Amino acid sequence: MPALPDDAIDQIFREARTFRWWEDRPLAPETLRAIADLAKLGPTSANSSPGRFVFVVSADAKEKLRPHLDEGNVRQTMSAPATAIVAYDTEFYEKLGFLAPNSPDAPSWFAGKPKAIEETAFRNSSLQGAYLILAARALGVDCGPMSGFDRKGVDAAFFPDGRIKSNFLINLGYGLREKLHPRQPRFSFDEFCRIA
Template sequence: MPSPLNDAALDQLFREARTYNAFLDKPVTTEQLHQIWDLMKMGPTSANQLPARIVWCTTPEAKERLAGHASDGNKDKIRHAPVCAILAMDIDFHEHLPWLFPHTDAKSWFDGDEEGRKVSAFRNSTLQGAYMILAARAVGLGCGPMSGFDNDALDKDFFADQPKWKSNFICTIGYGDEESVYERSPRPDFDTFNVIL
């Protein structure tokens, strides 16, 4: 039976983890990106859909291209991060269900229902994006997840050959610069937003 994580692990994943607006001049390796994927892919999604698709922008050219679709406040964050991940979702994720979820004919649940697939892909890719952030923290990196970009323009640019891929959010990744974090915003206690019935 699993044991609770120790305080150091909980601090690294949650309590002391922060959103970084800048990163140290220290590279993130391809091996670390593989480590992130190998952790995040283990998180649960409905019927093992795994609809997230990730483009890891690691070169100055790729980051500049991505920055061109971002709001002014996010452009430099993207340009100067060691890695910037485009977390996207595949609307046709169901095509992979015969091998990802072989227990039953799950593909048939989604055939002919693109709107339903969009809802499910958004929900489950968002879950995977959260797993990505926790996985990056687990391997010793920091993250700066962001909206603030033109989804349609980004999709036309980066996913022209995959028209069923749609961007969800962007996340910068690297060794976080502690000087770039804001004072922590309020985190309410349990009774503020929770009900036990």
Template sequence: MSEPLAASALAALFTEARTHRAWTDRPVSDDTLRAVYDLTKWGPTSSNCCPLRLVFVRSPEPKATLLDLVSRGNRASVEAAPVTALLAMDLAFYEHFDLLAPGTGAKSWFDPADERGISDTALRNSALQGGYFILAARALGLDCGPMGGFDAEGINAAFFADTPYKISFICALGYADASKVRPRAGRFDFDQVAQIL
């Protein structure tokens, strides 16, 4: 049985962690990005379908392309962040069950004509993996700025053309400028949103 994490770990992952929009110029290494993925990949998904696909935007030309595709309110964060991750879902995830769920026959559970069922499964599980991604990044000392507010069709055309991938959300990554963090917003208490039956 696992033991609860230390209070300092819980603070880093949850209670003291924040969504950041302002960044220092400290770079994020390739090794760190690989380590984030190497933690993310262990999170459970239904039938181990693992539909998350990632593009890490760091170099000037792709960053300029991305800046043209994010909302005005997100541009400063994307421009200043050392890396912005594009978190997408693979709508052909079922093609990979020979690797991900061998011997289960899981591929036969998905009819390519059932676009809604495939999309729902891909969205639900890639979003789940997106949450693991944020926790993995925080666990490795990175700060995160997940966001919506972008031209999804434009991002799909610019970064995922000729693939079955579709953008889910984007997340700035780096080392935050803590002097510019916003005050923490409220949260619901347990009894406002949960019940034990």
């Protein structure tokens, strides 16, 4: 498989930034669908796909989210065209018959094993949230991923049956580049990697 051209890598990684200020420009539902359709293709353990995304777009949904945001995240979230709640299904293993047909015993790896469920669901929904960021950037949409919210409050507001639990949030839209500060430092290869 050939490497992506430099301008594509720039868009997804080198020039991409975390945005907190947004253009007053909506995100079309088709764009959100296209982002999710790309993100779902990323690998997860046993193709378990425990991630669940809620795209908070309407004024009513934003107001439902507002009281659960840390104070410092209210402005950027309320002004974003969309906010993805990246969450995970604690009963994801019930779908493994469909998602992992080559492993017919896969549901038994998780059923009745809360530690395995939580560890797998949280890890893989985190991966799926990262895929969502990369998919959005690839389609020209800027992202502002964040913690800084009350998970229990968001879960009660958006997932009241208790089956789905929130992981983190991603604001989505078209970022105001003039509001960016210089990119913060990153480690050199030798500071965070080694080849064994």
